[in-house]
Amino acid sequence: MVPATVPETREESKVKRQPPYNVILENDDHHSMEFVVEVLKKVFSYPMEKCVQLMMQAHETGRSVVWTGAKEVAELKHEQIVTCHEKRNGTDLGPLGCFIEPAPG
Numbered sequence: 001m002v003p004a005t006v007p008e009t010r011e012e013s014k015v016k017r018q019p020p021y022n023v024i025l026e027n028d029d030h031h032s033m034e035f036v037v038e039v040l041k042k043v044f045s046y047p048m049e050k051c052v053q054l055m056m057q058a059h060e061t062g063r064s065v066v067w068t069g070a071k072e073v074a075e076l077k078h079e080q081i082v083t084c085h086e087k088r089n090g091t092d093l094g095p096l097g098c099f100i101e102p103a104p105g
Helices: 033-044 048-061 071-082
Strands: 021-026 063-069 098-102
Touching: 021 048, 021 071, 033 048, 033 063, 033 071, 048 063, 063 071, 071 098
Parallel strands: none
Antiparallel strands: 021 063, 021 098
């Protein structure tokens, strides 16, 4: 007599992915354009042309999506941006305006 084999049942588990997050740079009238470009270059290692383009978009429209990806990385990039302070004539101008939000879609 051959023992009956019971087919193995597998439960498929689906990994629920978190939605991507945008890192948003806000325009402000306090920081120099050169400083903003240098921060973007330092934090994201973007080419100079892309940094200027993102800075100009924030300047002209009030905001610019400078990065999109996983929430944890977006939080890290946000923190890196806001820890950069421009100092002019001995005065600390504070951090750039920056926040994260869920990416649409």
